[in-house]
Amino acid sequence: MAKTKVRKMLFILSKATIENVYAAFIMANGARMEGIESEIFFTFFGLEAIQKKKLEHLRVATVGNPAMHIPTMLGGLPGMEALATKMMKKEMEKLDMPPVGEFLEILSDSGCRLWACKLAVDMFHLKKEDLIDEVEDIITIGDFYARADQDNTHLLFI
Amino acid sequence: MIKTIKQVELKVNNEGYLTDFSQWTKEIGAEIAKEHEIEMTDKHWEVINWIQEKVAANEPLSIRGIKKSGVIDIKQFYALFPGGPLKVSTKIAGVPKPKSCI
Numbered sequence: 001m002a003k004t005k006v007r008k009m010l011f012i013l014s015k016a017t018i019e020n021v022y023a024a025f026i027m028a029n030g031a032r033m034e035g036i037e038s039e040i041f042f043t044f045f046g047l048e049a050i051q052k053k054k055l056e057h058l059r060v061a062t063v064g065n066p067a068m069h070i071p072t073m074l075g076g077l078p079g080m081e082a083l084a085t086k087m088m089k090k091e092m093e094k095l096d097m098p099p100v101g102e103f104l105e106i107l108s109d110s111g112c113r114l115w116a117c118k119l120a121v122d123m124f125h126l127k128k129e130d131l132i133d134e135v136e137d138i139i140t141i142g143d144f145y146a147r148a149d150q151d152n153t154h155l156l157f158i
Numbered sequence: 159m160i161k162t163i164k165q166v167e168l169k170v171n172n173e174g175y176l177t178d179f180s181q182w183t184k185e186i187g188a189e190i191a192k193e194h195e196i197e198m199t200d201k202h203w204e205v206i207n208w209i210q211e212k213v214a215a216n217e218p219l220s221i222r223g224i225k226k227s228g229v230i231d232i233k234q235f236y237a238l239f240p241g242g243p244l245k246v247s248t249k250i251a252g253v254p255k256p257k258s259c260i
Contacts (some may be wrong), residue, residue, distance in 0.1 A: 003241060026259060035241035097260055098222050106221060109232035110230060 007152035008037040010144070012156065017061045019129035020089060024158045025103045032110040041144050042135075046158075047124060050116060050131050055100045068093045088157070101132075108134035115139050115147075131140035163189045175248070191250045194241065198250075202238055205230050209251045219256040223245060224242050240243030 009031040013024040024040055031038035048054045056072035062068050062084045074080065087101075098106060108114060116138045128138060143155055148155055161170045163186050169177045174190075176182055187206060191198050208229045212219055221244065222252050224235050239246040 009178075029221065029260060032236070033242055033244055035245075096218070096220055096222055096258075101227075102222075106225060106232060107212075109225070110221065111233075111236055 004034060004036055005152060006031075006036055006154060008039070008148075008150065008154070010148050010153060010155045011038070011040045012155065012157045013040055013042050013046035013049060013143075014044040016045040016054075016058050018085060019060060020158050021049045021058055021150075022044075022092070022097070023098060025100075025107060026097075027156070028112045028146055029103070029107055030109060032107075039113040039115065041115045041117060041145060043120045047116060047120050047126065047131075049100060050104065050114065050135050051123075051126070052130060052132055055104070055132070056136050058100060060088050104132055104134050107110075115144065117141065117144075160254070173238060173249075176252040177255055178180075180253050187250045187252060190252075194239075194246050194250075196239065196246070196250070199238075201234075205235070205238065205247060206251045210253060213248075213251070213253040217247065218258055220258040220260050221260060 005029045009028065011024045011028050012019065015021075024046075028038040028040050042050050048058060059081045060068075062070070063072055067076070068075055068084065070080075097103075104114070114132075115134045116126075116135050118138050118140045120132075121127075121138050128135075131138075159170050159172060161168045161174065164185065166181070166205075168181050174189065176186075181189050184203070188198050191202070197204065209219065209226055210217055212223070217223075221232060221235075224230060224244075230238070235243045239250075244258075248255055
């Protein structure tokens, strides 16, 4: 359907900080809005973004993040992450950016396909029931490469 | 730029969006839809009307807005306007292309 040269975007999300998760979601959703196929492979800590119990509790990284413009030691103080996250979420709401759970629904409804990484699921002792219903399946990296094996496909690691 | 549909000279931008909404008619909308291989149905028009109302009220359009619209859900929206639904539907509606990233 896409008239673009890029036919398919595949995102590998390996981190669960708000900034990484939204980067993946916005780009995956943006692809669908341009008529490009998109899929997200959640691996390692990225799995937190699709765990029912965790997805609404993701945070901004305040330590080791120079873009916060606060000294790293301050970033490590108790409550700093929660405060920065609260402020960030407020700004995002102003721009009508959906919370993580709603964003996942939008992605799924838009035809973006969501996959969980088998190795990471095993490593964290998770089950399919721990993941949101929108996750289509738990697949191996080999399965994922098979999904990438077509012309005009791009892979992005986030 | 000028684009002619049904003998009407329409002012459009380089992406083919109408720049003067007063030139829009349902007939022109249907012709633009045909260029995207869309045959308009009542449901399509319902969405187009909703988009035009939103734009007239100066409210930004986004895919999240579609979810909340009460007119259509996201799955249907993608099915009715394939190949980038907000871009395609706004072009048919004769309104500017949305600037939202979500």
